Amino acid sequence: MRASKPRALAVATSGRASQLPEVPTMLELGYQDFDVSSWVAVLARKGTPMPIIGLINSEPNKTLRNPEVRSKLASISAEPEGGPPERLTQHIKLDLGLWVQVIRTGNIKVD
Numbered sequence: 001m002r003a004s005k006p007r008a009l010a011v012a013t014s015g016r017a018s019q020l021p022e023v024p025t026m027l028e029l030g031y032q033d034f035d036v037s038s039w040v041a042v043l044a045r046k047g048t049p050m051p052i053i054g055l056i057n058s059e060p061n062k063t064l065r066n067p068e069v070r071s072k073l074a075s076i077s078a079e080p081e082g083g084p085p086e087r088l089t090q091h092i093k094l095d096l097g098l099w100v101q102v103i104r105t106g107n108i109k110v111d
């Protein structure tokens with residue numbers, strides 16, 4: 001963005017992007033409840049024993065704390081979060097609620 005002619009007007013995430021801290025968020029511009037971001041997660045099947053969930057959760061979190069990994073992710077404007085499984089569960093529920101509302105409001109149908 002910095003080297004090209006287009007100018008960033010806003011970011012769609014709830015917080016400012018660390019690579020473009022001068023660019024406001026859609027929320028800051030007055031668009032309520034506007035938080036659209038992409039994410040990647042490691043998931044397990046319902047009923048997976050908690051010790052296995054803990055292992056599935058701990059290894060990616062450990063990797064995300066590695067400075068070299070964080071640097072490489074930052075170079076592609078990715079902002080790793082990580083965290084406990086409950087945080088991901090909450091994030092998925094919020095995202096599902098958002099997109100269900102978008103689909104209903106927009107009367108979006110599958111052809």
